[in-house]
Amino acid sequence: MRFGIHVPKQSSLTATARYANDIGCETMQIFSGNPMAWQIGILNPDDRGGFVRTKKSAGIDPVLVHSPYLINIASPDQRLRELSTGTLVDAMVRASDLESGPVVVHAGNHKGVGVAAGISAARSMIKRVLAFSPSEVTLAIENSAGMGTAIGVSLDELADIVGPFPAERVGILLDTAHLWAVGYDLRQPDEVDRLVDDVHRGPGLERLWAIHANDSLKELGSRRDVHAMWTSGRMGMRAMRNLIRSRELQRLPVIFEVSGEAAELDRIRLSSMRRRDQRYGHRPVRDASV
């Protein structure tokens, strides 16, 4: 696995990439801009260059670009659809400028019109966003925790959302706290197998591009979403170990979103995950004849 954190914006994007390098990120996530604003803000060309150079020389790959929380790709409201489309295109352009991606967007909420209508609204927005975005930038739809009128709760719903689009361009990202909220007890190894089966039968493993590895403060199946650090949530390290052990998940970038408050802590946390990966991670079976 490749481990990294969501790095809070430092004084500049270049400084943000340096922070990631400093704490030992192999992958990382940033926001496309202010996560609570429709406008993305200006990109300074020097800072752009500095960010790209730093992440490349540090070998940080991929860099996930999380789009603002205001976006609702499933919204039935025309005004919100226009704003969401524009802001998501901006995030795609920003990812292109930063030679980064995939862009991450939440599956959204249908706001009462029903799951099927929500899914078709999401598809039509994705179609427009792709048409207006640089062709090399990819888009990952994040699973929901199942609150309110969320869509993209099950792997089948995610499969329906991404189905019409090429698997190289539109994929999915799974947040472990959201999986827990909808009933995957990742503390049990066979529940990780069930998850992998559901991905396989739904969107397909080739569409699963990354994991947000967050613990949760809420109970299993609560459909509530409160992220926690791995040592302080209800899932605990057992869940993380099961994920690390899964052969199918082994190749994925894993982002810890509850991090970034102190470099020393982040560094320790990442190296302890890497040690676990070395201990439990799936290793290719050695040829018996050698």
Ligand SMILES: [Zn+2]
């Ligand atoms: Zn997210």
Ligand SMILES: [Zn+2]
């Ligand atoms: Zn969440």
